[in-house]
Amino acid sequence: MAQTSRTDETELIAGLRRGETRAFEMVVRQYGPRLLASGRRILRDQSLAEDCVQETFIKAFERLDGFEGRAKFGTWLHSIMVNQALMKLRKLRPDKHETIDDLMPQFDADSCRIEAPWSHLATPHEMLEEEQTRRLVQSHIEQLPETYCIVLQLRDIQEFNTETVSEMLNISQGAVKVRLHRARSALKTLLEPLLRGETMS
Amino acid sequence: MTMLATRLKRKLKGAMLKWLPGMLTCVQFEDFLIEYMEGDLPQRQRTVFEFHIRICRECREYMAAYKRTIEVTGRAYGNGAAPVPDEVPEDLVQAILAARRG
Numbered sequence: 001m002a003q004t005s006r007t008d009e010t011e012l013i014a015g016l017r018r019g020e021t022r023a024f025e026m027v028v029r030q031y032g033p034r035l036l037a038s039g040r041r042i043l044r045d046q047s048l049a050e051d052c053v054q055e056t057f058i059k060a061f062e063r064l065d066g067f068e069g070r071a072k073f074g075t076w077l078h079s080i081m082v083n084q085a086l087m088k089l090r091k092l093r094p095d096k097h098e099t100i101d102d103l104m105p106q107f108d109a110d111s112c113r114i115e116a117p118w119s120h121l122a123t124p125h126e127m128l129e130e131e132q133t134r135r136l137v138q139s140h141i142e143q144l145p146e147t148y149c150i151v152l153q154l155r156d157i158q159e160f161n162t163e164t165v166s167e168m169l170n171i172s173q174g175a176v177k178v179r180l181h182r183a184r185s186a187l188k189t190l191l192e193p194l195l196r197g198e199t200m201s
Numbered sequence: 202m203t204m205l206a207t208r209l210k211r212k213l214k215g216a217m218l219k220w221l222p223g224m225l226t227c228v229q230f231e232d233f234l235i236e237y238m239e240g241d242l243p244q245r246q247r248t249v250f251e252f253h254i255r256i257c258r259e260c261r262e263y264m265a266a267y268k269r270t271i272e273v274t275g276r277a278y279g280n281g282a283a284p285v286p287d288e289v290p291e292d293l294v295q296a297i298l299a300a301r302r303g
C-alpha cells in the first residue's frame with residue numbers, strides 16, 4: 001500500500017475536522033486495511049477484528065481534537081485500535097497468567113546466573129512444523145498478561161520499531177524496551193521444555 | 202563435582218566478575234541485554250558485554266535461548282508481516298460511516 005504523504009494526510013485531517021463525509025470515507029478506505037490486518041493478528045479472529053476496527057474509527061472521529069499531529073495519523077489510529085483490542089483480549093482470555101515475576105531469570109546471591117546447561121536448542125522449524133506444538137507456542141504467547149502479549153505482538157510478530165510501538169502504546173521507548181525484555185524472558189521460560197526438545201508426551 | 206566445590210566455583214566466579222575491572226556480573230549483563238539486542242549499547246559497553254558472553258557459559262546459553270525465543274515468536278503465526286488486504290469489507294465501511302452519522 002502506498003505511503004500517504006504528509007500533505008495528503010494534513011488535507012485529509014482538515015477534511016475530517018470540517019466534517020466532510022468524503023474525507024471520513026477516504027480515511028476508512030485508506031487506513032482500514034492495515035488496521036484490520038493488525039487487529040486480526042492480535043485478536044486471532046476476523047469478526048472480532050472487524051468490530052475492533054469499527055470501534056476504532058468511531059472513537060477516532062469523536063476524538064479528532066486529541067490528535068495533535070505529533071505521531072503519524074496512521075500510528076495514532078493504530079494506538080486506538082490496540083487499546084480496543086486489549087480490552088477485548090481481557091474479556092476473551094480470563095485464564096492468563098496474573099504475573100510473570102516467577103518466570104524471570106534467576107540469579108544466586110553472588111549475582112551469578114542460574115541456568116541449567118543446554119545440550120539441545122530446538123530450531124524454529126522443529127518447534128513450529130507440527131500443528132500441535134505450534135498451537136502450544138501460540139497459547140504460551142497468548143497467555144502472557146496483555147501488556148506483555150501486546151508488546152510481543154507489535155515488536156516481535158508485526159515488527160514495528162520501538163519508536164512506533166511507544167507511540168502506539170503511549171509509553172516511553174524505555175518502557176517499551178523493559179516490557180519487551182520481560183515478555184521475551186517470560187516466554188523463554190515458558191517455552192523451555194519445547195526449546196530443549198523435551199517431548200510433551 | 203561435589204556440591205561444595207560447585208558452590209565454591211560459583212562464589213569465585215561471582216567475586217571475579219564483580220571486582221575485576223572491565224567485567225560485568227550476570228545481573229549487570231541482564232540489565233544490558235535489551236540495549237545490546239536493540240543495538241543501542243555504546244561501543245565500549247558492547248565490548249565488555251561481549252566479553253561476558255565469551256567467559257560465562259550460563260549467560261551465553263541463556264542468550265542463545267532468548268534469541269531463539271524471538272525467532273520462534275516471529276514465526277509462530279506464519280512468516281513475515283501480516284498480509285494487508287487491499288480493502289476492508291464494504292459492509293464494514295458502510296457500518297462505520299452509518300455509525301458516524303448516528
Ligand SMILES: [Zn+2]
Nearest residue numbers: 113227257260
Ligand atoms: Zn553471566
